[in-house]
Amino acid sequence: MPTQGPMTEAAYYILLALTKPGHGYGMMQRIKELSGGRIAMGPGTLYGVLTRMNKDGWIELTENDGRRKNYAITDKGRQTLQSEYDRLKMLVNDGRILEEGEI
Amino acid sequence: MKRKFTFHPKDYAIGQIEKYYSDMAAKGWHLEHRNIFTSSFLQGEPKDMKYRVEVASPKAFDSTRLPEEQVAVYEDCGWEYVWGHGFIHIFRAPADSDTEEFYLDPAQQATTLKKLRKDIFFRARWIPFYFFFFNFLLDTISGTNVIANIYRAWISLTGMMVWSTLFIGIIFAESLYGAIQINRLYKDLKKGKPLDHRPKQQSKLPAIIKNCLLVLSFALLIHSTTMENEYPMPVESDGMYVTLSEYGISGERSTAQESEVGSYASPFCQWWECHEVLAQPNTWLYQTVYVMKSENQTANMARCLMDTSTFAQKSENFSEMTVEGFDKVYYNSHLELVVIKGRYVGRFNSIFTDESRDNLLTVLNQKWN
Structure with a gap:
C-alpha cells in the first residue's frame, strides 16, 4: 500500500457508506446511521469529496439513469479504506493505556 | 404568465442575493433567470422559499452551468437548481424543508469563494488603468501637451468629461466596495463564522446618490451635444x-x-x-x-x-x-x-x-x- 496521510472524517464515512452503492441522499442517510447521527454533511461537501475520490479512483459512477447518479466503492477504494481502518485501530490500541491507567 | 425584471444584488453580496430572492418569492415572484445586471421573475403563488448560492470556480470565459453530477447530488438532497451562470448558481427549497445547507463548515465554504474573490480584485485593479488610458487617448487625439489638453477638455468639453469621469469613478468605487465585501465575507467564513442568509437590508442612499449623479451628468452631456x-x-x-x-x-x-x-x-x-x-x-x-x-x-x-x-x-x-x-x-x-x-x-x-x-x-x- 502506498503510504498516505490520515483520511478526513467525511471521506472515511463516505467510503464506508459506499460499500453499498448509493446516490446522494441515500448516502447521507447511511452516513447518519453509521455514525449514530454524529456526522452530517451538506451536498456541497459531499460532492466535493465524491469528485476527488472519483478522480483518485477510490469510487466510480456505476449507473447513470437519467439525473440520478449512483456511486460505488472500487477495489482501490476498499484497500484504502481497509488500511485507514487498520491505522485507526492501531491508534486506538496504542491509546489503551488510558483505560488501564484508570484501573 | 407575468414576468418581471429587476436589478439584483451584485455577485459579491452572497447573503443579500439569497435574501433578495426569498423576499421576492414571498411576494409571489419566483426567480427564473439571473443575468449579469438583472434577474427575471415569474409571477405565481407567494411561497416561503429559501434560496442558496453556490459559488463555482469557472475557467476564464466559461459561463456554463454546474456539472450534471453536482446538480444531481444537490437535487437528490432536496435543492432545486434554478439558474446558474459563471460564478453564481442559485438553488431553492421550501423554507420548512429539512434540506441540509451546502456546507456545514464555513471554512469549507470559504474555499469556494477563492476564485470569485480573485476575479473581483482583478476587475477593481484594472480600472485606474482605464482612466489613464482614457486621458492618454484624449492626448493622442488632440496633440502634444497632456496637462494643457486635459485642462482644455475640462473647460470646453465639460459635459463629456464630467460624465466619463463620474462613470469611471463610480465603476471603480463599486468594484473596490465589492472587493472589500467579498474579502470580508471570505475572512469571516474562514474564521468559522457562518454565512448570514438573511442579512440586514443595505442602505439605499448610496445607490440613490449614485443614480442622481449619473442622471445629472448625463443631462449635462446631452445638453452639451445639443449645443454642438x-x-x-x-x-x-x-x-x-x-x-x-x-x-x-x-x-x-x-x-x-x-x-x-x-x-x-x-x-x-x-x-x-x-x-x-x-x-x-x-x-x-x-x-x-x-x-x-x-x-x-x-x-x-x-x-x-x-x-x-x-x-x-x-x-x-x-x-x-x-x-x-x-x-x-x-x-x-x-x-x-x-x-x-x-x-x-x-x-x-x-x-x-x-x-x-x-x-x-x-x-x-x-x-x-
Missing part, C-alpha cells in the same frame, strides 16, 4: 470667428477641402473651431475662438492654446507683442497668433504677413466687444 453645431462656413461670419475676406484676403473657396465651422458651448465658455481654405489664392486660416464666462480664465486658456499649438508646441516659443486694444497678443513667426481681449481668447493659424496680421487684429478689435 457643425456646418459649412458661411460667406459672412455668424459667430465670433473671422473669415479671410473680412480682413482683405478674398478669393475662391477650395472645393477639395471644405471650409467648416464648429460651434460649441459648455458651462464655462462658448467656442468656435473653424477652418477656411481658399483655392485661389492658395491660402488658409485655422482658428479656435473662446468666449469665456469669466475673465479669470482667459490667461490660462491662452497659455493652453499656445501649449497645444501645431507649430510652436510650447508657450515659450511665442513672443509677446503690444497691440493697442488687446490685453495680450502672442506671435510665432508669421504662423500662429494667440490673442486675448476681455473675455475673448483666440488662436489663429495661417501664413501671415505683417500687413495681414495687423488687418486681422483690426477686424478682431471691432468684432470682440
Whole structure:
C-alpha cells in the first residue's frame, strides 16, 4: 500500500457508506446511521469529496439513469479504506493505556 | 404568465442575493433567470422559499452551468437548481424543508469563494488603468501637451468629461466596495463564522446618490451635444470667428477641402473651431475662438492654446507683442497668433504677413466687444 496521510472524517464515512452503492441522499442517510447521527454533511461537501475520490479512483459512477447518479466503492477504494481502518485501530490500541491507567 | 425584471444584488453580496430572492418569492415572484445586471421573475403563488448560492470556480470565459453530477447530488438532497451562470448558481427549497445547507463548515465554504474573490480584485485593479488610458487617448487625439489638453477638455468639453469621469469613478468605487465585501465575507467564513442568509437590508442612499449623479451628468452631456453645431462656413461670419475676406484676403473657396465651422458651448465658455481654405489664392486660416464666462480664465486658456499649438508646441516659443486694444497678443513667426481681449481668447493659424496680421487684429478689435 502506498503510504498516505490520515483520511478526513467525511471521506472515511463516505467510503464506508459506499460499500453499498448509493446516490446522494441515500448516502447521507447511511452516513447518519453509521455514525449514530454524529456526522452530517451538506451536498456541497459531499460532492466535493465524491469528485476527488472519483478522480483518485477510490469510487466510480456505476449507473447513470437519467439525473440520478449512483456511486460505488472500487477495489482501490476498499484497500484504502481497509488500511485507514487498520491505522485507526492501531491508534486506538496504542491509546489503551488510558483505560488501564484508570484501573 | 407575468414576468418581471429587476436589478439584483451584485455577485459579491452572497447573503443579500439569497435574501433578495426569498423576499421576492414571498411576494409571489419566483426567480427564473439571473443575468449579469438583472434577474427575471415569474409571477405565481407567494411561497416561503429559501434560496442558496453556490459559488463555482469557472475557467476564464466559461459561463456554463454546474456539472450534471453536482446538480444531481444537490437535487437528490432536496435543492432545486434554478439558474446558474459563471460564478453564481442559485438553488431553492421550501423554507420548512429539512434540506441540509451546502456546507456545514464555513471554512469549507470559504474555499469556494477563492476564485470569485480573485476575479473581483482583478476587475477593481484594472480600472485606474482605464482612466489613464482614457486621458492618454484624449492626448493622442488632440496633440502634444497632456496637462494643457486635459485642462482644455475640462473647460470646453465639460459635459463629456464630467460624465466619463463620474462613470469611471463610480465603476471603480463599486468594484473596490465589492472587493472589500467579498474579502470580508471570505475572512469571516474562514474564521468559522457562518454565512448570514438573511442579512440586514443595505442602505439605499448610496445607490440613490449614485443614480442622481449619473442622471445629472448625463443631462449635462446631452445638453452639451445639443449645443454642438457643425456646418459649412458661411460667406459672412455668424459667430465670433473671422473669415479671410473680412480682413482683405478674398478669393475662391477650395472645393477639395471644405471650409467648416464648429460651434460649441459648455458651462464655462462658448467656442468656435473653424477652418477656411481658399483655392485661389492658395491660402488658409485655422482658428479656435473662446468666449469665456469669466475673465479669470482667459490667461490660462491662452497659455493652453499656445501649449497645444501645431507649430510652436510650447508657450515659450511665442513672443509677446503690444497691440493697442488687446490685453495680450502672442506671435510665432508669421504662423500662429494667440490673442486675448476681455473675455475673448483666440488662436489663429495661417501664413501671415505683417500687413495681414495687423488687418486681422483690426477686424478682431471691432468684432470682440
